[in-house]
Amino acid sequence: xxxxxxxxxxxxxxxxxxxxxxxxxxxxxxxxxxxxxxxxxxxxxxxxxxxxxxxxxxxxxxxxxxxxxxxxxxxxxxxxxxxxxxxxx
Numbered sequence: 001x002x003x004x005x006x007x008x009x010x011x012x013x014x015x016x017x018x019x020x021x022x023x024x025x026x027x028x029x030x031x032x033x034x035x036x037x038x039x040x041x042x043x044x045x046x047x048x049x050x051x052x053x054x055x056x057x058x059x060x061x062x063x064x065x066x067x068x069x070x071x072x073x074x075x076x077x078x079x080x081x082x083x084x085x086x087x088x089x
Contacts, residue, residue, distance in 0.1 A: 030073040030088040038075070038083045045083070046075065 030053055038045060046057075051073055058064055058076040068089050076085040 029070050032073055032086050032088045035073070035075075035086045038086055041083055043077050043081050043083060 031051070043057075054069070054072045056064065056072055056074045058074055060077070060079050070088055072089060074085075074087050074089055075083060076087075078084040
């Protein structure tokens with residue numbers, strides 16, 4: 001009986017050594033690089049656009065938090081109503 005139990009434990013230990021550790025998935029980065037064509041366009045150019053992650057529109061005088069979130073897309077609107085900057089954070 002002990003031999004059989006020992007054999008089962010040895011097989012389970014050997015099999016568990018074959019299991020690979022999960023590879024951590026990198027957090028999704030925002031799409032700012034692909035959206036640089038928006039810089040200089042009017043704010044209404046954003047109408048109807050769908051974004052994959054969180055988006056923050058920053059208008060003149062808008063209070064924003066200083067937390068950095070690499071998956072968040074920030075679109076900054078200037079005083080003239082045109083997009084002046086598109087970046088992650």
